[in-house]
Amino acid sequence: RAKRRGRNRYEFFSDALQEDVINTKRVADEILKGLERNEFVAWFQPQFAAGTLDLVGVEALVRWQHPTEGIKAPASFMPVAEELNVVAAIDSLVLEQTLAALRHWESIGLNVPRASVNVSLRRLSDEGLIESLRRHDISPGRIAFELVESIYLDEGDGAVAWTIDQLKELGIDIEIDDFGTGYASIVSLQKLRPDRLKIDRQLVDPILTDPAQRRLLASIIDIGKAMDIAVVAEGVETLAHASILTELGVDILQGYAFARPLSPEQFETFLATQAWRAA
Ligand code: C2E
Ligand code: MG
Ligand code: MG
Ligand code: MG
Secondary structure, three states, X not given: OHHHHHHHHHHHHHHHHHHHHHHHHHHHHHHHHHHHOOOEEEEEEEEEEOOOOOEEEEEEEEEEEEOOOEEEOHHHOHHHHHHHOOHHHHHHHHHHHHHHXXXXXXXXXXXXXXXXEEOOHHHHOOOOHHHHHHHHOOOOOOEEEEEEOHHHHHHHOHHHHHHXXXXXXXXXXXXXXXXXXXXXXXXXXXXXXXXXXEEOHHHHHHHHOOHHHHHHHHHHHHHHHHOOOEEEXXXXXXXXXXXXXXXXXXXXXXXXXXXXXXXXXXXXXXXXXXXXXXX
């Protein structure tokens, strides 16, 4: 009997596995169609100076406007996009849309000092990246590239180091995303001379309830100060978080306490009405 049950279980798993494969294949087909049909759009989440709450920038976050399933967040399609080798293409679309958005906001008198885009390692090693950035004529400090720590493990790879240098020369800021969750050494991070450290929300979330976590965060902020670079906190979910983070010396705040990622239309209204000042 045990054997039969075992076999049933095996069949159960194998069915689930097969369903997974079929599902992944379907999503893959839809992603490729979605790219052709321009269904991938940049949404924007605002970032504020701690203390004054002046708007200092936005982070561009990709959304998929799926024809039947509505707006989809990156977690639901980026892994498949990765397998399809189209993350660099998505990054490139998001950058194009972000540059267009900056020009648009400027043309209607909305002041958005800077926009950060997430950049995958693939995109960073893209041969044409620097050439295409040169064609765009980006003003210094207006665009930041958010890089995750895994990038620095490859830093022995001279191509990445060259790209980083070129980015700096083009006036593009470097931010270390999800700081505290990766494996890079302080030494390898320092070599990149980043403009900002962005502390992952997993480290931000528990500071209200756990004093040890608060001390840990304070030490991480000190690392940023010692390296003389600005510190950004992501995942700032409440005003109580915001006030502790400000006290601890964080420079820039981003999170649901102020705004979720907003569609371009929503963002325009949010900015025009200074909606966060009311919070
Ligand atoms: P990330 O770069 O660390 O982005 C921050 C994520 O935290 C975003 O999720 C954002 O919506 C979410 N978030 C912001 N504030 C809060 C908060 O107060 N509480 C909580 N619980 N979450 C908050 P999202 O938009 O789902 O993006 C997830 C990840 O997908 C991003 O993490 C980034 O690594 C990746 N991603 C997004 N857009 C792109 C893209 O255009 N290119 C690449 N390569 N990756 C992207
Ligand atoms: Mg990011
Ligand atoms: Mg992040
Ligand atoms: Mg994160």
